[in-house]
Amino acid sequence: MESPLTVEAAETAEEAEEGVEEVWRAEDTTPNDVEAALRELLRQRHMREDIVAARVLNLVVVVDRDWRGEIENRLERLGRYRPSRTVLCAVEPGRTTLDAWAAMTPDHESGPEPLFREQVELKVGPQHIAHLDTIVDPLVLTDVPTLVWSPHGHAEAVDSLARLGQVVLIDSVAEPDARAAIGRARELTEHAYVVDLAWLRTTPWRERLASSFDPPEWRRELAAISTVTVRYRPDSGASALLLLGWLSSRLGWKPGSMAGHEGSLVCHATARRQDVTMKIEPMPSQSAPGLAGMTVETASGISLSLDRAPGGLAAVRRDRRGAESKWTLTGASRGEAGILGEGIRQALLRDPTYRPALEAAGTMLS
Amino acid sequence: MSTVAAPTGSENPLEAGLERLPVHPTTLVIFGATGDLAKRKLLPAIYNLAHEGALPERFNLIGVSRKDMPDDDYRQIARESIEEFSRTKVDEKVLDAVLSHVRYVSGTFDDASAYERLEEAADAYDEDAGIVFNRVFYLSTAPEFFPTIIAALGERGLGEHEDAEVRVVIEKPFGTTLAEALDLNRKVLDVFDEEQVFRIDHYLGKETVQNVLAFRFANGMFEPLWNRNFIDNVQITAAEDIGIGTRAGYYDKSGALRDLVQNHMLQLLTLLCMEPPVSFTADEVRGEKVKVLHAIAKPTPETVPSMAMRAQYGPGVAAGEDVSGYLEEDDVPEDTVTETFAALRLEVDNWRWAGVPFYLRTGKRLARKVTEIAVTLKPVPHLAFAQEGSVGVQPNQLILTVQPNEGVSLSLGAKIPGTRMRIRPVKMEFLYGSAFLSQSPEAYERLIMDAMRGDATLFTRNDEVEAQWRVCDPILEAWRDTPGPLATYASGSAGPEEADALLQNGTKWRAL
Numbered sequence: 069m070e071s072p073l074t075v076e077a078a079e080t081a082e083e084a085e086e087g088v089e090e091v092w093r094a095e096d097t098t099p100n101d102v103e104a105a106l107r108e109l110l111r112q113r114h115m116r117e118d119i120v121a122a123r124v125l126n127l128v129v130v131v132d133r134d135w136r137g138e139i140e141n142r143l144e145r146l147g148r149y150r151p152s153r154t155v156l157c158a159v160e161p162g163r164t165t166l167d168a169w170a171a172m173t174p175d176h177e178s179g180p181e182p183l184f185r186e187q188v189e190l191k192v193g194p195q196h197i198a199h200l201d202t203i204v205d206p207l208v209l210t211d212v213p214t215l216v217w218s219p220h221g222h223a224e225a226v227d228s229l230a231r232l233g234q235v236v237l238i239d240s241v242a243e244p245d246a247r248a249a250i251g252r253a254r255e256l257t258e259h260a261y262v263v264d265l266a267w268l269r270t271t272p273w274r275e276r277l278a279s280s281f282d283p284p285e286w287r288r289e290l291a292a293i294s295t296v297t298v299r300y301r302p303d304s305g306a307s308a309l310l311l312l313g314w315l316s317s318r319l320g321w322k323p324g325s326m327a328g329h330e331g332s333l334v335c336h337a338t339a340r341r342q343d344v345t346m347k348i349e350p351m352p353s354q355s356a357p358g359l360a361g362m363t364v365e366t367a368s369g370i371s372l373s374l375d376r377a378p379g380g381l382a383a384v385r386r387d388r389r390g391a392e393s394k395w396t397l398t399g400a401s402r403g404e405a406g407i408l409g410e411g412i413r414q415a416l417l418r419d420p421t422y423r424p425a426l427e428a429a430g431t432m433l434s
Numbered sequence: 435m436s437t438v439a440a441p442t443g444s445e446n447p448l449e450a451g452l453e454r455l456p457v458h459p460t461t462l463v464i465f466g467a468t469g470d471l472a473k474r475k476l477l478p479a480i481y482n483l484a485h486e487g488a489l490p491e492r493f494n495l496i497g498v499s500r501k502d503m504p505d506d507d508y509r510q511i512a513r514e515s516i517e518e519f520s521r522t523k524v525d526e527k528v529l530d531a532v533l534s535h536v537r538y539v540s541g542t543f544d545d546a547s548a549y550e551r552l553e554e555a556a557d558a559y560d561e562d563a564g565i566v567f568n569r570v571f572y573l574s575t576a577p578e579f580f581p582t583i584i585a586a587l588g589e590r591g592l593g594e595h596e597d598a599e600v601r602v603v604i605e606k607p608f609g610t611t612l613a614e615a616l617d618l619n620r621k622v623l624d625v626f627d628e629e630q631v632f633r634i635d636h637y638l639g640k641e642t643v644q645n646v647l648a649f650r651f652a653n654g655m656f657e658p659l660w661n662r663n664f665i666d667n668v669q670i671t672a673a674e675d676i677g678i679g680t681r682a683g684y685y686d687k688s689g690a691l692r693d694l695v696q697n698h699m700l701q702l703l704t705l706l707c708m709e710p711p712v713s714f715t716a717d718e719v720r721g722e723k724v725k726v727l728h729a730i731a732k733p734t735p736e737t738v739p740s741m742a743m744r745a746q747y748g749p750g751v752a753a754g755e756d757v758s759g760y761l762e763e764d765d766v767p768e769d770t771v772t773e774t775f776a777a778l779r780l781e782v783d784n785w786r787w788a789g790v791p792f793y794l795r796t797g798k799r800l801a802r803k804v805t806e807i808a809v810t811l812k813p814v815p816h817l818a819f820a821q822e823g824s825v826g827v828q829p830n831q832l833i834l835t836v837q838p839n840e841g842v843s844l845s846l847g848a849k850i851p852g853t854r855m856r857i858r859p860v861k862m863e864f865l866y867g868s869a870f871l872s873q874s875p876e877a878y879e880r881l882i883m884d885a886m887r888g889d890a891t892l893f894t895r896n897d898e899v900e901a902q903w904r905v906c907d908p909i910l911e912a913w914r915d916t917p918g919p920l921a922t923y924a925s926g927s928a929g930p931e932e933a934d935a936l937l938q939n940g941t942k943w944r945a946l
Contacts, residue, residue: 272487275456278448279491282456283565287446318447379531380487393564398532399487400525421451 123152149409163193240266240306269358313429459492466575467497508538588625612903639877682765727901738912744773750925
């Protein structure tokens with residue numbers, strides 16, 4: 069077994085590309101050795117530079133060994149949103165021992181005095197997953213929140229890390245079966261705060277809808293909503309359901325179960341004044357994950373449509389007489405890297421509206 | 435799980451949990467639309483808000499300036515400014531969408547027909563959209579035009595708009611003397627109610643300035659020490675390493691005291707000294723700040739020489755280059771006595787702060803660019819440790835750095851490793867930008883949004899600006915009556931040695 073205190077210059081092309089200057093690596097090692105190596109990396113950095121790491125978040129990522137590169141690339145594109153310490157656990161079939169790699173990487177984009185991100189990569193075997201918490205526990209920074217993300221499934225690993233991780237990052241649109249995705253999210257909310265990228269894809273839509281109905285004369289129309297249609301990329305049904313769930317929970321509707329109807333899913337909700345028809349329609353022409361558009365109609369005969377358009381969302385409002393008004397709600401696309409970055413930032417916040425939206429979406433799928 | 439009531443029309447149930455709260459559709463009018471501030475700060479801030487999806491659902495911009503040009507030419511000016519100064523990479527589609535709602539009105543600020551055209555343009559936006567937009571008039575002009583523009587808006591009846599809010603944002607400086615500030619307040623309040631007026635001090639839009647409040651009122655460990663019993667002195671520094679550049683025309687009429695002390699530095703002092711507000715609403719916060727200003731002993735002709743000093747930078751070396759003194763700068767009158775450095779010792783005479791000196795200093799062409807608040811605690815009452823062979827026990831210092839490395843640092847005494855008990859200070863440093871996984875918005879982005887939203891917490895109230903002038907005006911008067919010669923300091927230095935005379939009880943200025 070190698071000494072945990074031997075730190076070497078980075079040597080691989082991959083390390084150089086990531087800006088890694090020094091690394092520690094060991095085969096068949098232990099969590100305590102990895103932790104000692106992290107302390108040594110920090111000590112050496114302190115000896116050379118007067119830096120203090122302001123640490124706010126641990127991220128523990130569990131991935132399949134073969135797809136590790138894709139996740140690393142996504143994390144690399146986070147820029148400023150990179151967590152203080154990232155522990156990436158790559159699960160390798162057949163492995164029985166623990167290999168590890170650790171580095172402190174300067175983030176030169178952060179300014180003249182670069183911040184340093186601590187990175188740990190562990191190669192673990194399937195047998196380690198059920199007790200992954202005992203491996204990861206010494207490696208996370210104490211007293212800052214720990215976010216757990218397992219993009220390739222490994223539900224057992226997430227359950228194992230529940231003791232350590234206060235926050236779980238999921239992407240409900242990554243699960244092909246929306247019912248299973250919503251069910252799993254509901255299960256996770258029982259013991260952790262959940263940040264769902266599918267939910268974050270609805271944020272601009274929620275903000276714009278809240279804004280459109282903010283003027284007092286429009287706010288009154290919220291009670292008269294009769295039909296809501298949400299259009300979405302076919303693999304992003306979870307986002308569409310969460311948006312409807314959010315409207316239901318915020319407006320006090322009692323939704324029924326969704327049923328198929330001409331390629332769409334439709335359900336009815338009971339509102340104080342009248343029933344509301346809620347519909348989700350897949351839009352195969354939509355390229356980016358998430359939502360394509362939505363239309364809200366009221367019993368008083370007015371409607372508002374929001375659809376993706378160059379430079380933001382195209383809004384069309386039709387009044388009772390059928391007169392149309394069109395405008396653009398400006399906003400740049402955040403891209404998938406931006407949404408993941410936002411997901412990591414959200415680990416520091418608490419959104420009280422996700423869980424009620426999720427419960428309502430669950431009811432629609434019951 | 436949060437409970438929800440069915441919508442009643444009085445509250446917006448959809449805004450819960452959202453980080454960006456809805457803002458009513460707004461038409462923003464910028465006076466001085468081709469000026470430096472508009473091009474470098476305001477237009478890029480508006481673009482960045484659009485990029486983030488933070489602008490109101492519907493937003494229009496009308497630029498007003500003297501130069502005669504069609505809308506398209508102004509849109510091109512705006513496009514170029516945004517492309518040059520935006521903090522985010524410009525998305526052309528977003529920019530096109532923003533610029534499609536930009537119009538331009540030309541005219542001098544005293545030309546009644548310009549206001550008629552402005553009203554027509556703003557009304558046209560209302561009619562086209564079929565809604566009534568709120569209106570925000572942003573005065574980004576030279577200060578001598580403020581009264582003219584305000585009066586013209588009033589004469590045209592633009593101070594109010596049926597079924598909508600009308601607000602006016604006024605850039606600094608708000609007067610150059612107390613008398614001017616009082617006069618300007620009178621003129622502004624002849625047309626607008628105080629609730630409609632947003633006097634901007636962009637320092638308050640900085641995240642790190644707002645963080646002073648978070649630091650004080652969200653951390654129980656500091657508040658028990660935050661008083662005369664534990665704090666020995668406070669130094670507030672706003673040092674710039676550059677000279678006046680091409681701003682001689684403005685700067686020579688202003689000087690360091692008006693340029694930075696009357697507004698930014700007194701804002702920092704009030705945030706540092708204020709009592710905890712009952713709530714973080716505009717009037718509660720500003721009410722507490724005004725109390726601090728009222729507690730500052732008003733300088734008199736007799737006290738000014740011992741509590742305030744001024745100086746001008748002379749020739750020297752800055753960043754390895756020989757540089758000229760203030761009097762040799764282009765367009766500076768050769769006999770001017772305008773100060774490029776000002777230092778004050780103030781006292782806040784209230785229960786919490788009586789007897790604690792607050793040292794303020796600001797200057798151009800100093801050794802380093804830094805804005806910070808340094809709070810020095812009183813030394814420990816008894817030293818049990820040997821001083822021999824070490825620098826010894828130093829009083830703790832808490833440094834709140836506003837720029838350029840925004841953060842908080844704390845100096846602590848610690849044992850030097852070895853067999854003897856020798857102590858030296860060590861510094862714990864927290865860099866603000868490193869902590870929160872996000873980029874701070876530009877001050878102007880925050881302040882423009884607050885003005886459109888009608889939240890005046892980060893703007894200066896009429897009595898606050900008057901109280902600021904009540905502190906500075908007697909100093910300026912005393913300096914006017916004793917015109918010189920002024921002390922000088924070498925460019926690139928830490929400032930004039932004469933500033934040391936303000937310090938009491940062995941205190942030294944912190945190294946820049």
